[in-house]
Amino acid sequence: MSVALAPEVSLRWPAAGVTRVPFRVFSDPAIHALEQQRIFRGPLWHFLCLEIDIPNPGDWRLGTIGETPIVVTRDAHGTIHAMVNRCAHKGALVCLQERGNAEALTCVYHSWTYDLAGQCQSVAFRHGLRGKGGMPEDFDPAQHRLEPVRTTTFCGLVFGTFSDATPDIETFLGPGAAGVIRRNLSRPHKLLGMHSQIIHNNWKLYAENVRDSYHATLLHTFYTTFKINRLDMDGGMILSDDGRHSLSYAKRAQLRESAEYANVHSAQYESGLHGPHLLDAFTEFDDGITHMIQTVFPTLTIQHTLNSLAVRFFTPRGIDQTELFWMYLGYADDDAERTAMRVRQANLTGAAGLVSLEDGCINEFVQRGTRGSEDREAFLEMGGRDVASSDGSRATETAIRGFWQNYRGLMGW
Amino acid sequence: MDQIGPAAIGAALRERVEDFLAEIAFALDDDRLEDWPGFFTEDAAYRIVPRDGYEAGRPIGILLCEGRGMMQDRVLALRTANIFEPHSYCHLLGRPRIARAADGALTVRSSFVLYRTMQGGGTEVFAAGKYVDRIVERDGALLLAGRDVVVESRRVDILVVLPI
Numbered sequence A: 001m002s003v004a005l006a007p008e009v010s011l012r013w014p015a016a017g018v019t020r021v022p023f024r025v026f027s028d029p030a031i032h033a034l035e036q037q038r039i040f041r042g043p044l045w046h047f048l049c050l051e052i053d054i055p056n057p058g059d060w061r062l063g064t065i066g067e068t069p070i071v072v073t074r075d076a077h078g079t080i081h082a083m084v085n086r087c088a089h090k091g092a093l094v095c096l097q098e099r100g101n102a103e104a105l106t107c108v109y110h111s112w113t114y115d116l117a118g119q120c121q122s123v124a125f126r127h128g129l130r131g132k133g134g135m136p137e138d139f140d141p142a143q144h145r146l147e148p149v150r151t152t153t154f155c156g157l158v159f160g161t162f163s164d165a166t167p168d169i170e171t172f173l174g175p176g177a178a179g180v181i182r183r184n185l186s187r188p189h190k191l192l193g194m195h196s197q198i199i200h201n202n203w204k205l206y207a208e209n210v211r212d213s214y215h216a217t218l219l220h221t222f223y224t225t226f227k228i229n230r231l232d233m234d235g236g237m238i239l240s241d242d243g244r245h246s247l248s249y250a251k252r253a254q255l256r257e258s259a260e261y262a263n264v265h266s267a268q269y270e271s272g273l274h275g276p277h278l279l280d281a282f283t284e285f286d287d288g289i290t291h292m293i294q295t296v297f298p299t300l301t302i303q304h305t306l307n308s309l310a311v312r313f314f315t316p317r318g319i320d321q322t323e324l325f326w327m328y329l330g331y332a333d334d335d336a337e338r339t340a341m342r343v344r345q346a347n348l349t350g351a352a353g354l355v356s357l358e359d360g361c362i363n364e365f366v367q368r369g370t371r372g373s374e375d376r377e378a379f380l381e382m383g384g385r386d387v388a389s390s391d392g393s394r395a396t397e398t399a400i401r402g403f404w405q406n407y408r409g410l411m412g413w
Numbered sequence B: 001m002d003q004i005g006p007a008a009i010g011a012a013l014r015e016r017v018e019d020f021l022a023e024i025a026f027a028l029d030d031d032r033l034e035d036w037p038g039f040f041t042e043d044a045a046y047r048i049v050p051r052d053g054y055e056a057g058r059p060i061g062i063l064l065c066e067g068r069g070m071m072q073d074r075v076l077a078l079r080t081a082n083i084f085e086p087h088s089y090c091h092l093l094g095r096p097r098i099a100r101a102a103d104g105a106l107t108v109r110s111s112f113v114l115y116r117t118m119q120g121g122g123t124e125v126f127a128a129g130k131y132v133d134r135i136v137e138r139d140g141a142l143l144l145a146g147r148d149v150v151v152e153s154r155r156v157d158i159l160v161v162l163p164i
């Protein structure tokens, strides 16, 4: 195995267990290094890209597992491969562009060439020039390849893992999470747009934030400020059996402007030619769920809120920076009107999301707030002290506790 | 679709357009955000889109306002609802290329660099790119009938809340 061996980190998790998180985990470089091994090379499936990113034979695109650069390809037979994007010669990036199409991958440094499964095919000047130089007689290209990553796909999502111990994807997800992904992504879908954000915090603060259903109406005050009544008939937080994956949902949430807002609103829109309405939505599913945020451990999120369908993926860029990708999707058979609604509702989330833009800075505020307090800890007892689904209430930190329970297990603490 | 090329745009009109574009930037830089929707026609679309998505023709970028009403909503939201670290903008604009479309509107492209200064004192380039504008004349005044803010990078630092 070519796993970089990070030194052990001696960390005693607080006795109160998953209701406490030592702030040190957000800023200690030794912990960050160990995570690359235990989490990102651990027995988990990591999101790499969408299948629609590489629809054709020869397509490739870049991805990342933790800090490790990955290239994902589709070969001539349509099979998807993933490899570390690191030349077997001297370690240069093999693929430079974010995406492309090629019959083979050639490193620009000394022209070592690999097939789309990562096997070295040829190296430049192997037999030297005019009989001089060249590789030793016993050099064998077959002995060299890009470091392989196991791949799998599920409903158009491409995952990769370094570990042989990772179970098949359906076992990893569990029936609940697999069913939710099927609901949202089993139909053919298309990319409506994407962007990313650099947020100035450790990746785990975003992993907490996206599982934190407690903060939604407290930090994000767009709805309440605009006096939009949010009448959630029913909702809750469902965890997978192992507490890894979560689903925050609301059924038949009705977003209606109150009388006050309607006045303001109509005053603003009445004279417009199109009168677009940000919160108009059509019913897509008969399960009554209108808002869902699903997390797949460790760094994938799928949202279907009103008609906004998006895949979010976040990845560490150093210990105190995280890149958060927003991939907005529609279904392949959407008509123009449905597409227009999805386009409009994309305004609610993302780097400029009316409802959620605060998440771009709030985790940085924690990163900055905890500086110098590495020996202190966060307190997570909203909704109890356990890791269990919470029916009927989303004022809970149970999904965050579920994240830490799994994180601790993987890290050996 | 430009019927009349840049050469045919008279100096006087060019000067009006350049002043108009500068005034929009000054309104944003001077925190007169309530004035900003007034630079647009009632039904103008304002979009911030990354260059790669723009060139690929993808409909979702980073931010969209369909009409002046949504622009006013944006300003109201950032004044009253949204929470973010205070910051200010400084736009630098390049010389625009101006042409007239078949329907009489002006199609104007101009480059910009946008510096963002956070309350802690750091000033950084927040965005660079181009404005792709449609400008019309209404009652003797120039107005934006559409503005695509095409940012070079698809990667936003922290968040976007003030219009660019």
Ligand code: FES
Pocket (backbone or CB within 6 Å): A087, A088, A089, A090, A091, A092, A107, A108, A109, A110, A111, A112
């Ligand atoms: S580093 Fe890639 S060919 Fe030398």
Ligand SMILES: [Fe+2]
Pocket (backbone or CB within 6 Å): A209, A215, A216, A220, A356, A359
């Ligand atoms: Fe949030």
